[in-house]
Amino acid sequence: xxxxxxxxxxxxxxxxxxxxxxxxxxxxxxxxxxxxxxxxxxxxxxxxxxxxxxxxxxxxxxxxxxxxxxxxxxxxxxxxxxxxxxxxxxxxxxxxxxxxxxxxxxxxxx
Amino acid sequence: xxxxxxxxxxxxxxxxxxxxxxxxxxxxxxxxxxxxxxxxxxxxxxxxxxxxxxxxxxxxxxxxxxxxxxxxxxxxxxxxxxxxxxxxxxxxxxxxxxxxxxxxxxxxxxxxxx
Numbered sequence: 001x002x003x004x005x006x007x008x009x010x011x012x013x014x015x016x017x018x019x020x021x022x023x024x025x026x027x028x029x030x031x032x033x034x035x036x037x038x039x040x041x042x043x044x045x046x047x048x049x050x051x052x053x054x055x056x057x058x059x060x061x062x063x064x065x066x067x068x069x070x071x072x073x074x075x076x077x078x079x080x081x082x083x084x085x086x087x088x089x090x091x092x093x094x095x096x097x098x099x100x101x102x103x104x105x106x107x108x109x110x
Numbered sequence: 111x112x113x114x115x116x117x118x119x120x121x122x123x124x125x126x127x128x129x130x131x132x133x134x135x136x137x138x139x140x141x142x143x144x145x146x147x148x149x150x151x152x153x154x155x156x157x158x159x160x161x162x163x164x165x166x167x168x169x170x171x172x173x174x175x176x177x178x179x180x181x182x183x184x185x186x187x188x189x190x191x192x193x194x195x196x197x198x199x200x201x202x203x204x205x206x207x208x209x210x211x212x213x214x215x216x217x218x219x220x221x222x223x224x
Contacts, residue, residue: 004152034212041217041218042217042218043114043201043203043215043216043217043218044153044201044215045215046212046213046214049212089152089153097155097166098143098153098155098213099152100145100152100153100154101152102150102151102152103152
């Protein structure tokens with residue numbers, strides 16, 4: 001049973017625009033939450049990691065937020081580029097066990 | 111190597127055949143993980159190695175699946191008597207020591223069982 005739900009399933013945005021991806025989780029106990037970017041045909045690559053006490057973490061044009069009370073996280077992509085086209089996966093850690101969301105597929109069009 | 115490597119990158123096999131998937135973790139990483147990613151689904155944990163031992167094999171879907179790790183490095187995931195539902199991308203990841211650290215993923219092996 002998937003304990004990490006992501007939305008939307010997919011989205012298409014124009015180059016230069018912003019977008020926000022959502023992640024809701026029920027994983028417990030909570031260790032940390034990561035956002036991964038997975039390009040087509042590649043393995044996932046970590047973008048951000050947040051622990052219980054962190055609310056916001058940025059990595060360039062990617063900004064992740066975490067509300068541990070409501071068990072929600074978001075990933076905001078600013079000024080999107082064509083290279084941002086990928087699947088973005090929310091991963092919640094309970095010790096070594098990782099729970100993966102199904103991902104949001106982002107397509108950036110010129 | 112610079113990253114996690116996996117081989118083969120693609121594998122097509124007939125139902126009932128055995129397959130072996132290989133993972134070379136980042137040098138020095140003691141923790142190694144296998145995951146399965148089915149089309150449109152999230153990654154599914156299969157097994158975790160710490161050194162050569164597997165503290166957690168709970169994710170292996172059936173006794174047709176097995177994995178081993180030798181020399182604290184290379185790992186092999188074996189699927190016996192493959193079924194069509196085994197078709198998926200099999201991803202390997204490694205982390206330096208503790209399981210809670212960032213895991214670095216390989217490119218995956220795409221398995222298609224006909």
